Amino acid sequence: MTDKEPRLLLFHAPLLRQDMTTPRTMRDVIVALLPATAAAVWYFGLGAVLVLAASILGAAVAEWLFAPRASRGASLRDGSGLLTGLLLGLTLPPGLPMWMAFLGGFVSICLGKVIWGGLGHNLFNPALLGRAFLLATFPIAMTTWPVITPGEFGVQAGNLALPFMQAGADGVSGATPLGLFKFEQQVTPLAELAFGKIGGSIGETSGALLLLGGVYLWIRRDLDWRIPVSILATVALFSLVLVLFDAERFPAPLFSIFSGGLLLGAIYMATDPVTSPVTPKGAWIFGIGVGVLVMLIRVFGGLPEGVMYAILLMNAATPLIDRYTQPRVFGHEAESS
Amino acid sequence: MNNLLTAPAIMTGIGLFFGTVLAVAQRFLRVDEDPRIEATNELLPGTNCGACGQPGCLPFAEKLVAGEVEPGQCTVSTDEAIESIAEFLQVDAGRAEKLVARLRCAGGSRQAHQIAEYRGFEGCRAAAVVSGGGKGCAWGCLGLADCERACTFDAIHMNANGLPQVDTEKCRACPDCVAACPKDLFELVPLNQHLYVQCNIPLAGEAATQLCATACDACGRCAADAAPGLIRMEGNLPVIDLAAGGPPAPEAVYRCPTNAIVWLDREQFQDQETRKARNA
Amino acid sequence: MDNLPWIFVSALLVNNFVLTYFLGLCPFLGVSNSLETSFRLGLATTFVMLVTAICAWILNTYVLVYAPYLRLICFIVVIASTVQFIEMLIKKLSPALFRAMGIFLPLITTNCAILGLAIFATNRGYGFWEGIVYALGAGIGFTLALVLLAGLREESELSDVPALIKGTAMNLIIAGVLSMAFMGFAGLFSST
């Protein structure tokens, strides 16, 4: 036996692992987003495809460019960059010039991931960071909503603007349900909100399909259910209280939940494990915080929509939340810190 | 133009008022502290860099005055500045001898063999907890660069033989590497101590040399060749006792069969092969 | 005209001193490496701001009407003296706190947030209570930004932040992102 004797390997226990892997989580989220993406393409046509492609490309280029030489390509394969590009694309208006979407994807990865040290180290949701950057940079293009034309697979007027140039004369511009409510006191019917025949970002058209994807993720154990549940519950409760004061002026709970990017944000962005608290108690606090901020911005703020800002702000608070919600350790009395 | 009068009047008034208030406050709120602390702080560079191990210059000054640290521990100050502090505080500057970190092992990947292969998180201590890290010699350098990462001054770099090479110019003799090494191989030695034992194996004879080509086999030749008392054998390893023996001379290393005891010029592990050839 | 809640929210969130006016950046970037210290510094600054608001109001009402051109120098001198007084007080009462602030306590004097507060409050013609509320909002807003940044920085200590970007560049970018997130508060309570 001595001559065949292998040099033994020293690898620290445990030697067993469960099946879940990080790239699989990323793939699951992408799969969960597919129905809503397909619906968006149906409603918005080729424009949506172009915007999504541009933002994904932007993310991939940045990912490739800034990866350390040794792991170049590896960071692309884990799917997180792709997911960031897709999520960003879903939060953009379908008529956005492609170069802006590309820039957004690029900035998402640079500002949202690379400078922090890559996947797992970022403290803000990269996709939302990219969107916040775009919204602050191109406020007009980012709030120009084309009129919806289901089944017509045309390109939107703005999509093809030359790099660094304006989208040209803005054509007929639609409005989002939240904008309509906030500035013109018009309520969009719930059925339209749930199934998507509404203006707005690419990904927020169909609330029902977003929920479907969320259920899929929950079944696959890919998401911390506490966060979406607490966000949606807080928003509903907040709305309910306001409606009890003045049903005319304030939005109804279901309208609040299904309008705007709340479902997209609550299910796919706020639950980004990297940027949300890791402790269960922290997850509740995080969700409640997002819910309150969303309603605060939507109802009392100057903007019709606040999901993005709410999540980013709570991202900023996540280290603090995590720090002060450490679980009680077995055999220790609950600590009061 | 009564402005010409109001302005100076107001200014002087405010100046006098607050001057008085502060003067009174100074008297009643004064914290009794050693005036030398403030004076010492003035002499320090004020960079609050923390390289001395204190949170800032003021705490360092406090410790200086209390005699807990030596002026030389401020790595940022120039020699003159340190002298002036030492003079002011009437203490020893504490920079008599330059110490550098030396590794008590010369068994790199060429000399010492592995019995098993470590897989996992890169780092000596991390490897050491997994059944010793797989190196045949249980006392030797694992070569996974914990010291390189721990060094604040970028003075340690792993060489091609998998051993940490200390840049004696950059080394400030802080104890970072000493603390980082899981096998306790680093020690701070005066730069001008040329005679050095670079092995840590407590085994003797073949048991030791089987593990590592440059292991000390406890033959005792160095002790015999050196000035009486300079080197004694303890736990199968030579121990250099500068106090007991005369000034060390390079003869002690000539007959060492494994190069476990060496005569260092400046850096460790540098051109050992050539030196060996010359000595032979 | 301006009402107190709006002044408060405006100074706290919408026009956060650090994140939109860039005031008080030195301590913001310098002291934010530890959560504990930054919280205490934030409280100290808030307190100094309150004192400053009172000083500014007294000066504006009783002194500067006679000599408006002395505004800047009076503010500086009075605030500096007051802060120095507070510094002595802290040194006496809590040496630990004094040490934690390190070299930044004297710097509160020349902290632009303090002076900026006095100047802004004067430019906007705030009265006594308005000034107090403004100072409170600005101080708490400063503390909030400082504590958020400190939390983020402590967290990023655990990350493999590229060596090139570590340090001030990183802090500035985190501040930029925070500032971007705070843009969401624009218009808060102004339209209701």
Added chain:
Amino acid sequence: MKSFRRLRRSFEHGVHPAHYKEQTENLPTQRMPFGEHYVMPLGQHIGVPCVPDVDEGEPVRRGQLIARPGGFVSAALHSPVTGTVTRIGDFRGVDGGFTQAIGIEADPFSTQEVDPEAVPDWQSLSLDAFIEAVQMAGIVGMGGAAFPSHVKLSLPEGVAIRHLLINGAECEPFLTNDHRLMLERPAALLEGAEIMRQKLGAVETVIGIEANKPDAIDTIRRHIPDGHPVRVVPLKVKYPQGAEKMMIRSVFGVEVPAGQLPRDVGVNVNNVGTIVAIADYFLRGMPLIERVVTVAGPGVTYPANLVVPLGTPVRDVMEFCGGLRPGSREIVMGGPMMGRPVASLDVPVLKGCSGLLVFAEAPTTERREYPCIRCGRCLEACPYFLNPSRLARMSRARMYDEMKDYHVQDCVECGCCTFACPSNIPIVQLIRTAKDDLAHRKEPGE
């Protein structure tokens, strides 16, 4: 909710690895033939090493005392074979380093009979004499920790034991040695339990067994003699059910406070192997010189449950089991979750060695590592409610001191977090590295 939890007989969190016990659970225990060389390290247990009681070249009988305890927290050593002491000195140890040990060469012509020592009647022994007898029998915890058993028996003033808890959970995958012991020697187990219970003055013996061993539960229940207050409690199949604090939580619903011992909540926990060793000594005069070892894993040719004399080199055991399959690279002493890999085939089987598992290089070791995405699965897995994600990241950043605030010292390295990690991060190793550094740094101050 509370009663519901009691019904399920479990603790909170934990993980559910596949068992992999099919390989050996139905294989009866075999006795391994005697080999040539034996190595008895002087420190086979937690605590002070033993002091040799023999000289080089001295002949020894199987079962003869060869080393005396070096202190109170120490247990005696007995020769596993009849033969000659070859050398007392440095031998390669299980931790990869060198350790003081007694090398024995077996006498190939000996019958290897044990002369039963004249064991005093346990019932007439005073508690102190009983404790000393256990120590001199060399009995240590056989679940893996190898903590000298007699230490658990000596109670400080004011502490009383109400329950004797016998740990038959065997929650580690692959291992079946306790399972076989319970099936094959239920009577010895129950005898040993009664000795311990009476000596401890406990009111009840509870045997906790994971519900995936219904045959063991049945067998033991059938063998309980009349009048013995023994209760067999089936436990939920969950790792680490066999960790003593977890089992106390499962059976009695009590948390043992951090830094305290089971005795502080009135419980004495012992592994089934230990209890059988007690019975073997006090009823048959046989000190601890051999133990049951499960040899299993994908890399072993003939998996088995073996009675192995202590000190047998791992090489001999592997040869007896048909050798390693091609491509097998890692041998773990203990279970796959908490076991230690061995660096060399020369290392001997020790008192605490419950299994020898052989793995191929793939797949665990080659799985790619991804950055921590803070998914929180490790928090949900950790039975101690720690934050392994944070601990691992702090360890990587070498912030060892700060880790104390996050209770790094409470970690028992059960491996749940690492098992659950989708990013394949060696969390346990990182935590151990930190603990090692912290322990190491304390020394200069002393």
Added chain:
Amino acid sequence: MKKNESYEEFLKGIWRDNPVFAQVLGMCPMLAVTNSAVNAIAMGMATMFVLVGSSFLVSTFRNVIPKQVRISCFIIIIATFVTIADYTLLALVPGVHKELGAFIPLIVANCLILGRQEAFASRYPTKLAVMDALGMACGFLVALFSLGAVREILGDGALFGVKLFGDSFEPWVIMILPPGGFLTLGVILLFFNWFKYKKDEFLDDVARAERSGADG
């Protein structure tokens, strides 16, 4: 090239000890008024005036001012210069003054100025102090201008108000907003670090080459 001490003092402030890039001082005005190149230059000039003026005075009277009240005296001197700058700007260029707003008086609180008085002017003779102040102020001006130019070019498609890219250029509004200030300065600092890193690497290479040359 004539190289003397005062010239050295002047140069070091522009690059090696640049107050913004290397010492991270004077961040408030640095970020607050750099949304256009003109504002940046105006602020830079005002700061230069105050810095040079007060350094001159402080250095001249450095032996007269008692140590205990030196900070107060510095502040009074600086505040006086700032008030002068404030009124002068208000009288001469009211438009720029309105843009810079409260940040002119806030020059008083610029750590750079007080820092230079404390660290340099109060210890060295007048000529060196003035050169040092000039260097620092120029370095500050360079930093302000580079930030202001980047922000104006991207944020407005213009430099000094002159459109660079034609009318259909889509301005990057964020550059004029506060986050743009933080982010741009962060990125500039990143480049500064990168440059330093490259330089160090180069110097290391040279040193290594020299050492190996000596060995051989």
Added chain:
Amino acid sequence: MSPDTSKLNAQPSALRLVLTLAVAGLISGVAIIGIYESTLPTITANKARELREAVFKVLPGVTRMQALVSRDGDLVVVSEPDKDEPVVYGGYDDTGDFVGYAMPGAGPGFQDTIALLYGYKPEEGLVVGMEILESRETPGLGDKIFKDEEFVAEFDALSVRPEIVSVKKGAGTAPNEVDSITGATISSKAVVRIINETHAAWAERLPPAGKEPAIVEPETGGTGAGP
């Protein structure tokens, strides 16, 4: 700063410290006075010119103006309004006939306080012009309240009876309706609200149409122009 005392290197007396500060203050006071006095005329003239230009802009056809404050229920002409005293400006044409009021207002906008001046003709009950004096609204969006000529032109003839309302772009038909700027609804609304609030605040205090104070200083055409 007396040079003879400065030579004492040891602990200087408290008196000397206070004296040094006082002397520094004295010198600085003198310097400041100097610059203040020498720049004051220019500054005042600048301010007056700015104000006059703004007033003339919001009140077309006006060539002269004077400051008016409300005292004891009467609108009186003042040359220098007291601090914190609300003031409006009366605008007069070449012949000295009253044209309308230029009314300053301020209030919270999207980002920060917006300060504006609007021209109001009491006879017709119309707002005839609006100029933003100060705002920090978002560039590209909110700043359209003064950059968007269409929006500013909305205020050329705007009825304040009933109160002004802002409506969606293109929907404004009634004389009291203002089309909001797309994407900057809040800022547009803020402007309207400030005008409404200012108007409400002054409604009681303005004399009935036709009874406005006559111009006092016919030659220079306004107050605040200074010497």
